Amino acid sequence: MNDPSVHRVADEVSVQSHSLNGAEIETPPASAQLRELQKLLFDTDQQERLEQLHTEWNDPEHLAPRVSQVLPDAISQRSPEDHELTEAMTPYVIESIKISARRNPEHISDAIFPILGPAIRKAIAQAFNNLTITINQTLQHSFSVRGFKWRLEAMASGKSFAEVVLYHSLVYRVEQVLLIHRPSGILLLHAVAEAVKAQDPELVSGMLTAIQDFIQDSFGTGEGNTSSFVSDELTILAEPGPRAVLACVVRGNPPPELREEMQETIERIHQDRGEKLKMFEGDSTPFEVCRPLLEEHLKSRYQPFADPEKQKAPKAMLAVLGVLLLALGIWGFFSLRDRWRWNAYLEKLQTTPGIVVTEQDRGWRRYSLSGLRDSLALDPAKLMPEFQLNPRQLDARWKEYQAPELAEERAKKLLAPPAGVTLKVRDGILSVAGLASQQWISEAKKLAPFIPGISQFQWNDADEIARLRQEIESQSVYYFLNENKPLPGQEETIEALIKRLIRLDEIAQNSNRTITFRIIGHTDSSGTKEKNQTLSRERAQQAKSQLASRVAQLKKVQLVAEGVPDQQPLVGNQESNRRVTFRVELGS
Amino acid sequence: MLQKKICMLGSFAVGKTSLVARFVRSIYSEKYHTTVGVKIDKKQVPVEDKLVNLILWDLYGEDEFQKVHMSYLRGASGYLLVIDGTRRETLDKALVLQQRTEEAVGKLPFVVVMNKVDLKDSWEIDDRTIEELVNKGWQVFHGSAKTGLGVEDAFTALARQLV
């Protein structure tokens, strides 16, 4: 208690008490109050009390509790009148916040995160609104580069400007939403749009976290920044909060409002589940309640860019005309350069598969070509812009022919292989490998010989079988002690096994061979040999019937269940031995 | 289902990546690992009557000893410390690594794998040395990513410490 302001208060009080003494001598005892005062002053008992009061006033230790009683009232009475108090206190408040932030930034960031988010968003939304208005205006008056390009495109294609704008407008679909714990990268919750296949979201979430760390480490961007990762078709938006990250996997162009919505969601989750996030130890069940929040983001949208009604601006036409005139001038000026470009273009055509040029001619702003062209070959006219030549000035006569060097492209076009299937043509043999449905394979087999340049079809299933086999044999299903009942939570494993089993059967049918799918039950080393014999067989049987009930008739794969009582256990860990494993054996 | 982040630690070429490969099936190709510098896999292991989902983080590349920094270790529940039995210096490095890790993220459960036990003939680490580790209270497994011996045991022993 060495606050100087308290001492000052005490000094003032003692000064006042002196002047009270002086007042008593001069003033007649007119009022009752004054009489009271006199009594106080001349009564020795009272005198002692007064002295006590005096020392109390001067002793900060006694004064403090008394002041503290009136302090809140005093402040509340004072503050509305003027700003002095506020001004006096401001530096202290600021200093204390600074110290607190320095000592433990987490407290402050936890406290202000829910408020800060909305505030920042508001400011950004405002800025965005202004921006959008500007863009719209610019677009209507066609002074933006994009506006120009779109108008030119509209003129060239004969479409209305509005149509072109719509074509370029944003179409997107949020396919997956992941809630990821920070900093472990463990997946807390995962929502998937209908009919979207999501592969191992647990690994994706780990990888996303690793990538974010990687970016932070490599480019030194601050902790907690939003980020996005873009590929040709997919964008991943990551919106971090202090303890969890929300990530959206988006097909197409994600709109700006998605970011805001994601911010709101991650804030909500921190508000509702903050404590659970803090205490997270690997159990993600408490976050299941947030599922609806995540699912809200699973939507697709078609977003028109501007109002098609307002697209008729005469000014714009003038501007376009001006540019065209200018372009014409440049054209004339550089016409000499044309010759060089034309030659380069012809050279390119000569090396393009499926095109044979037999005659060519070049006149004033006019080109002519004739020869042979495979319909799969690149369009010669489309190659022209690359050489700064105008395709509209080309007069081309092509005779259709089927170039042998394009057999592979032809096969790809005609057979439409599913993703992951590779087609290769060498010496007239089409060899196909990868993951394909039975239907596609038999169709391709029938069609292949009719494709010019292809005489034979070859299906290569060795790679796929080897992969399936490795995948199947690395799986295990675990069981309760002394029971033929599997532990819960293994649906994913069963699902993966079934998928591969079905595929194996397809392949076996296709190559007309038989496959034995061995289901082997194991036990731990506790219990008698006889007991384990039975138990291992029962576990295998259980797994077999579980698989069999989920796949339709298998034609070429035979399921065999057998038990191996583990006198020599697979591994040292007892519970790991209570399991069923799988073997794939290829017949002839 | 309980999920736990596990880190693979150990100097270059001791067999970390091979041990993980032995234990799981991965969906990521090499290409990703080189760019991001880390490979992530998962594996379910039983502990008593429950399954635990181990999310395994493995560093990619050669200078792993340098690269063990916070972002890799953050949020981990435990780690596998891998030593190559045929190279004595990988033990010394492992000791330093373990200490550094503890300084960075505090005490975490871990197990030691003495890898490449299939090459026992050219072993450079004697039983006395291993005993010293055991006496420190460390759980030590002899393993081989090549034959698979001890691999699953090491992972499940770690999982057991985590539940």
Ligand SMILES: Nc1nc2c(ncn2[C@@H]2O[C@H](COP(=O)(O)OP(=O)(O)O)[C@@H](O)[C@H]2O)c(=O)[nH]1
């Ligand atoms: N003989 C033998 N070689 C192994 C074993 N584990 C790994 N290797 C080999 O050691 C080399 C390094 O392995 P790798 O897993 O890349 O080590 P990392 O750098 O720790 O990830 C590779 O050539 C592996 O084939 C093992 O248990 N036995």
Ligand SMILES: [Mg+2]
């Ligand atoms: Mg490695």
